Amino acid sequence: MTEIIQIIIDALSLGSLYALGALGIALIFGVMRLVNFAHGDTIAFCVFALLWPSIDAAAVVFAGHLPTVLLIPLILLIGAGLSVLSEIIVFRRFRKANPATMMIASFALGFVIRYFLLMLYSSRPKSINLWESLGESIGFLGARVPLLQIVTVAITLGILGLLTLFLKRSRYGLEMRAAAENFTMARMLGVRANRVIMLAFALSGMLAATTGLILVTQTGTVDIQMGASVMLIAFIATVIGGLGSLTGAVTAGYLIGAASVLMQVVLPLDARPFRDAFVYGAVIVTLIWRPNGLFVARSAKQRV
């Protein structure tokens, strides 16, 4: 029984991480059909903001020393800032481009951000201890679970709740949903395109910051590549969930988390290192079965 609880918590916390990542990508895709490859590098950027730029092997902690009440808003602000900045400098010029062009542009932007970090901090992974007390295990329904996992799940659920409220109850949320549904029509009805898109980028950047903070607390290391694997899964989650569907992205994030944890348990010992390969394989199979994803957004239906 305790084992099952352990597995469920593992699945939920991993799924939360993926869901946050997927949400950051889906939000932007919804308003401007952009698959944002730079999201992973935005995550890494937010984490590196904890450190002072130096190419030494030892991490020079800077913002990381701030008290939590200041630290979290600061990192969120940095994430939102970078994200909005990339919108203003780069993506704004691609309003009329096709999605493939935008996707490649974001891929390029991601590399620019990554190598900017490399320039300032070198490519060596560095270690940093953030909120060490979260690493302790606590008793939970008879199982010993790291506190961090519980916190991750709780934070994610909180964010999902707030975001839902924002999207369903506020005027800006309404505008965003309208823009996601039919961008041209929404503009004609008085929704300001740039404002909605910038809002989506800001939210997505804050989600990236949250993902980054959770990641760095989990692993204790900072690495310029750290966003890449989460981003990859997050993409896949947005596609499986149905491009353009926020519910779909979150659900698929949790599904992939659950699938990974399950495979870790079920697969024979020899095959375990290949767990991710099985997950990606399952993803491809799902796409064949439902090319438009599990939850098809109304705006995404194609005729052919």
Next chain:
Amino acid sequence: MVARKSVLARTISTPIILTLILLAVAGLSLWVNNGIFTRTIVEVFIRVMVVVGLYTFIGNSGVVSFGHIGFMCMGAYATAWFTIPPAMKKYSLRGLPEIISHNQLSFSLSITLATLFAGIFAYLFGKILVRLSGITGSIATFAMLAMINTVYSNWETVTGATSSIVGIPRKTDLWTGFAGAELAVIVAYLYAISRSGLALRSARDEAIAAAASGVDIARERLKAFVVSGMILGAAGALYAHFLGVLTPDAFYLGLTFISLSMLVVGGMNSLSGAVVGVVVLSAIIELLRTLEKGIAIGNQTWALPHGTQEIAIGGVMIVILIFRPSGLTRNQELSWSGWPFSERSSRQKSSIKDGVSEGASA
């Protein structure tokens, strides 16, 4: 009206011009006659193979693939399995079947087998992936790349996992590199003017009309996928014989980024674009690499920080995408008639030589 010339006769100038470009690059290397510079040029030839291979699928089908570097990885490791001396691989790669671990094949046979190996996997993956279009298709190829990378970075006894495998004979020299690049250009050209290539480009530009005219999009895509997978497999094999050392991470996001940016900068929908992109970006990369190493001005050494190279390439790519999304060649082929860099006047001419050159409208 005069009888229309065959597609071959109308477009043959393109591969000839591209061959001349490649010959000029090789000639440059002979002229400079410096060991390090020659290695750079060999690398350029291998990149030509990679990007031309990417063009064969991406350019003709219009589906951006992020996964093809995976086939390069497969080709590279396959040739490593066949050509590392048995005395070495018995210990370093214990999991290989006996027939491979006890024998050592010749360079040419090994390259051929590696190409076929990549081709088989391209067929298997392609069988599934070609059914997906647009962004979904691109993300699925990304999943494929991640899958291949996961397998190669974890299969300790067969691929040496993340530790590098050594002992691959370093046999790729200037002329093998040139031959590889030339062969890739010819194969890509022949595919592009083939019935399948024409059908696939029609599907790229107007999927519905093409399907209604009897083009089986999935089948034609699969053909292009296998051809391009094989070109990348061969490129990977030559690369392995060039480096002599392999790690799976050499064939991941970094290489995908560089080769895609070359294709984008040159012009995604034209074979000439692939070659031009490689030549232009390689020159920029080389220049920046030299500057990163540092140059002496007076008695001071002045160097750009590491990472400038990638940042500059990313910047160039974004600028090109903003101001010239059809690339330096405007998705036209280089040919005798009509200078590709000329303005719209070439539009009408290009509609006559429809062989490999009708991407402009995409």
